[in-house]
Amino acid sequence: MEPTKEVMDTTAVDLGALLDAGDGAVVTLVAGGTRLVAHRAVLADRSPVFGGMFRHDTLEANTGEVAVPDVEGPVLRQLVAYLYTLQAPQLPSLAPQLLAAADKYGVSALKARCEQLVAAQLSVETAAATAVLAIRHSCTSLRQVAVNFIKANIAQVMTTRGWADAVRTQPEDVVTLGQLLADPPAQTSAPASADGSGPQGDRGRTPATAAPPTAARTTLPPDDSAVSRLRSLPEKEKNSRLIQAAKEDAVDELQTLLAAGADVGARDEGKDRWTTLHWAATRGHVKAARCLVEGGADVDARCSSWQETPLHRAAINGHEAVAQLLLEAGAEVDARNKTQSTPLLLAAYHGREAVVRLLLAATPYHNARDQWGETPLHNAAQKGHEGVVSALLEAGADRSSRNNQGKTPLDLARQKDHQQLADLLR
Numbered sequence: 001m002e003p004t005k006e007v008m009d010t011t012a013v014d015l016g017a018l019l020d021a022g023d024g025a026v027v028t029l030v031a032g033g034t035r036l037v038a039h040r041a042v043l044a045d046r047s048p049v050f051g052g053m054f055r056h057d058t059l060e061a062n063t064g065e066v067a068v069p070d071v072e073g074p075v076l077r078q079l080v081a082y083l084y085t086l087q088a089p090q091l092p093s094l095a096p097q098l099l100a101a102a103d104k105y106g107v108s109a110l111k112a113r114c115e116q117l118v119a120a121q122l123s124v125e126t127a128a129a130t131a132v133l134a135i136r137h138s139c140t141s142l143r144q145v146a147v148n149f150i151k152a153n154i155a156q157v158m159t160t161r162g163w164a165d166a167v168r169t170q171p172e173d174v175v176t177l178g179q180l181l182a183d184p185p186a187q188t189s190a191p192a193s194a195d196g197s198g199p200q201g202d203r204g205r206t207p208a209t210a211a212p213p214t215a216a217r218t219t220l221p222p223d224d225s226a227v228s229r230l231r232s233l234p235e236k237e238k239n240s241r242l243i244q245a246a247k248e249d250a251v252d253e254l255q256t257l258l259a260a261g262a263d264v265g266a267r268d269e270g271k272d273r274w275t276t277l278h279w280a281a282t283r284g285h286v287k288a289a290r291c292l293v294e295g296g297a298d299v300d301a302r303c304s305s306w307q308e309t310p311l312h313r314a315a316i317n318g319h320e321a322v323a324q325l326l327l328e329a330g331a332e333v334d335a336r337n338k339t340q341s342t343p344l345l346l347a348a349y350h351g352r353e354a355v356v357r358l359l360l361a362a363t364p365y366h367n368a369r370d371q372w373g374e375t376p377l378h379n380a381a382q383k384g385h386e387g388v389v390s391a392l393l394e395a396g397a398d399r400s401s402r403n404n405q406g407k408t409p410l411d412l413a414r415q416k417d418h419q420q421l422a423d424l425l426r
Contacts, residue, residue, distance in 0.1 A: 027054070028065045029080065034073030038080055046083040048106040048316070048350065071101050082110050092117050096133055103137040115142045122149055124156045128166040131180075132173040138247060138283050147180045154181070172244060179253065230260035239266035246276035246292065249285035254292065264295045273304035281310035281326065284319035289326070299331040307338045315343035315359065318352035323359070333363045340371045348376035348392065351385035360395045367397060373404035381409035381425060384418040389425065399425050 027043065029036045043050035053066065068076055075097045078089045082102075086109070089098055099114035115134075119142055122130055127150050134143035150157050157163055167174050230238060242262040245253040254276075258264060267273045274282070277297040280289040289310075293299060300309050311331045314323040323343070327333060334342045345368060347355040356376070360366065367375045377397040380388035389409075393399065402408055413421040 026064070029068050029076060030065060031068040031071045031073050031076040034076055036076060036080055038083075042083055043080075046086075046107060050105060068101075070104075072097065075101055079105070079107070079110070082107065088113050089117070092121065095121070096129070099133065099139070100137060111137070111139075115139050118142060119145055122146065124153055125160050125162045127153070127157045128160065128163040128174075128177075131177050132166050132170050135173045135176050135180075135248060136170070143180070147177070150177075151181060172240065175241070176244060176248065176250070176253075179250075226256050227259045230257060230262075233260070235261075235263070238262040242266050243268050243276055243279060246279040246285070246288050247283060249280070249283070249288045251287045251291050254288060254295075258291075258295045264292060264297045265301065271305055275301045275303075275310070277301060277310045278303055278308075278313055281314040281319065281322050282317055284314070284317060284322055286319075286321045286325060289322050293325065293329045299326050299329045300335060305338070307336075309335045309337075309343075311335060311343045312337055312341075312346060315347040315352060315355050316350055318347070318350065318355055320352075320354040320358055323355050327358070327362055333359060334365050334368065340369070342368050344368065344376050345370055345374070345379055348385070348388050349379035349383060351380070351383060351388055353385070353387040353391060356380075356388050357391050360391060366392060366395050367401055369401075369403075373402070375401050375403075375409070377401070377409040378403055378407075378412055381418070381421055382412040382416055384413075384416060384421060386418075386421055386424065389421055393424070 025039055025041065026037050027040050029038060040050075040054050044054050045051070050066075071079070074091070075094055078091060078094055078098050079101050081087070082089060089095065089110075095114045095117035099111055099118060102108075102111035102114060118130055118133065122145065127146055131143060131146035131150060133139070134146055166177075230241075233241075238257055238260060239262055242254065242257045242264075243266055244250075245257060265275055267275050268279070272278075275297065277289060277292045277299065278301070279285075280292060299311070302309060306312075309331065311323060311326045311333070312335065314326060334344075336342060337346075341349075342363075342365065344356065344359040344363060344365070347359060367377075369375055375397065377389065377392045377399060378401070380392060399409055407415075408425075410422060410425040413425055
């Protein structure tokens with residue numbers, strides 16, 4: 001994982017506009033007994049999850065109050081402070097909880113910074129918790145650093161309270177960790193700390209050595225004995241493991257579980273009821289997605305809340321290779337979600353230029369509209385995505401189209417003070 005710089009020239013929120021936005025400009029975040037008032041525009045600009053809440057007709061958008069479950073008050077304060085300042089957290093002890101919150105709300109730069117802080121605190125006592133955290137939140141480099149450390153200090157780690165707590169509270173993740181510990185040692189680059197170095201110090205820490213990021217282990221056919229062991233598991237447990245394997249891009253585990261009878265269309269228990277393929281597409285796991293497609297996964301399966309397909313999820317997150325795989329597997333390129341948004345509309349809104357160009361080559365509906373009458377060009381213009389606007393115009397997008405409020409893409413670019421885009425759209 002490359003060291004993450006705090007980019008201070010990230011798309012700025014117009015603070016003057018916040019002052020003039022009226023009572024509807026703020027929202028109350030609630031975490032346990034903590035209540036924080038924050039500007040909608042700041043939250044939406046920094047977090048795609050908050051942005052989705054306020055952009056669409058959701059309970060949070062209508063009531064002005066957002067419950068933030070599974071996040072403690074001090075962690076919420078750190079999260080909101082980062083969304084306003086883009087400054088690294090000042091309390092390293094909160095890094096594990098803040099990493100989980102950043103992952104949940106799609107704040108990727110903060111998540112990467114927290115990975116660095118967690119790696120810097122790696123020790124015999126914290127190793128199990130660090131590995132489980134990395135597994136649960138798809139922190140590939142942090143996971144490998146923790147696994148390598150545990151392999152080098154296995155006797156000491158397994159006698160700690162931290163290991164016992166992980167086994168007791170997160171047994172499924174410990175099963176995954178056990179499988180990783182059984183693999184041959186892997187080499188990776190450790191998450192860099194603030195000075196660009198990897199985790200260092202005493203307490204028995206073992207630095208990881210660098211290896212090419214493209215190195216991959218050859219996938220072998222499922223082991224018959226492993227298949228036999230898993231076949232006897234309850235169906236619910238097999239499906240739960242399958243979902244976790246999809247999240248982690250654990251292709252060997254996926255193949256073994258599918259051979260043991262796990263349901264390739266299994267859904268998680270969250271409100272969205274994502275399938276395994278939704279998870280692989282969301283996280284950009286090409287190998288897992290290919291394994292699931294070859295195993296018979298429905299490429300057009302819909303999640304419960306937003307009615308999104310795996311292609312929607314790949315488009316939102318900018319995973320071009322997964323999107324290409326889904327299209328080749330016959331995914332519906334112009335599928336509509338709950339708000340009538342196509343993958344192209346969502347990719348344009350989130351500035352995923354590579355995916356936009358891929359989808360433009362696969363669909364003639366460059367001016368498709370969502371329920372607000374906005375086209376991909378409207379979406380890209382209001383968010384200031386110049387590369388996406390150029391791609392859409394090259395493909396023949398109608399720059400004069402008007403949304404339900406009568407505004408053209410040029411109107412939205414001017415409204416958001418995207419001057420270069422305004423010049424492009426004239």
